Amino acid sequence: MRNDILNKATDLFLNYGFKSVTMDDLAHEMGISKKTIYSHFENKTKLVEEATMNLFWEISNGIDHIIALKKNPIEELYEIKKFVMSRLKDEKASTLYQLQKYYPRLFETLKKKEIEVMQDCLVDNIRRGMEIGIYRENLNVQFVARIYFSGAISLSDHDLFPVSLFNKVELEDYFLEYHLRGIVTPKGRKILNEIINSNQE
Template sequence: MKEEILQKATDLFLNLGFKSVTMDDLAHEMGISKKTIYSHFENKTRLVEESTMNLFCVISNGIDHIVSLKKNPIEELYEIKKFVMSHLKDEKASPQYQLQKYYPRLFETLKKKEFEVMQECVVDNIERGIEIGIYRENLNVQFVSRIYFSGAISLGDHDLFPSSMFTKVALEDYYLEYHLRGIVTPKGRKILNSIINSNQE
């Protein structure tokens, strides 16, 4: 039952937001009593923590799996983006923004964990890209990987990127293309253009 509650809570949080979903809403959606929820989670904060960390683990494991396939590094980044977006339901309720606002301590913990996972993944991606000649060999790998992370985090800032101006999907597409165009060689650019063109068909 705990897993089912976690799954349903995560869906609701992603679609409606951490702030607006109450324990009553969750109980009603699942057709169970609030008492049942409280027997597994002492309060809403605990539920938010566990659902957030659970989703983080699912996404991290998925990214690890994609990286283990050792695809072309440019394709790999597009695969990861697609996978993450499918699990975040296009982030209708901007969970990152809401976490930062209403659960700042949890947001900071999550950000540190995300940095560790992303840093390792992006450094590996860049190094392999340089090795096979699709990324420029004069890149400062640590600088590029950290700039990539800081930019990815800032996409969730509604003041910078209001949803009235950008959809989440479009933002992710623009950002990934922006990152790659800055680091590819002419050989890499051909691969990038072919992926972008096939995505537009």
């Protein structure tokens, strides 16, 4: 039952946001009493915390699986983006923005964990791209990895990127292309253009 509650809560949070979904909503959706939910989760904050971390590890494991496929680094980044967006349901409910606004301590904890996981992943991606000649050989790997991560986090800031101006899926595409065009070689640019063109078909 505990896992069922966690999975349903995660699904509702992703679709409607942390603020909008109440314990009453969750109980109603599952056809159980609130008492049953509280027997497994002390309060809504604890439920949000577990749902968030559960999703984080699920996404981390999915990214590890994509990396293990050893695709070329440009294709790998597009696969990771597609996977993350599908698990976050294209950020319809602006979950990261809501997490930062309503659960700031949890957001900071999550960000630290994301840095640990993504930093290694990005550094590896950049180094492999340099080795096979699709990323420029004079890149400062640590700088590029960190600037990419900080940019990715900032996409969830609605003051910088209001939803009235930017569709979340398009925003992710713009950002990834912007990042890659700054670091690819002519050989890498050819691969990048092929991926972009195939995605537009």
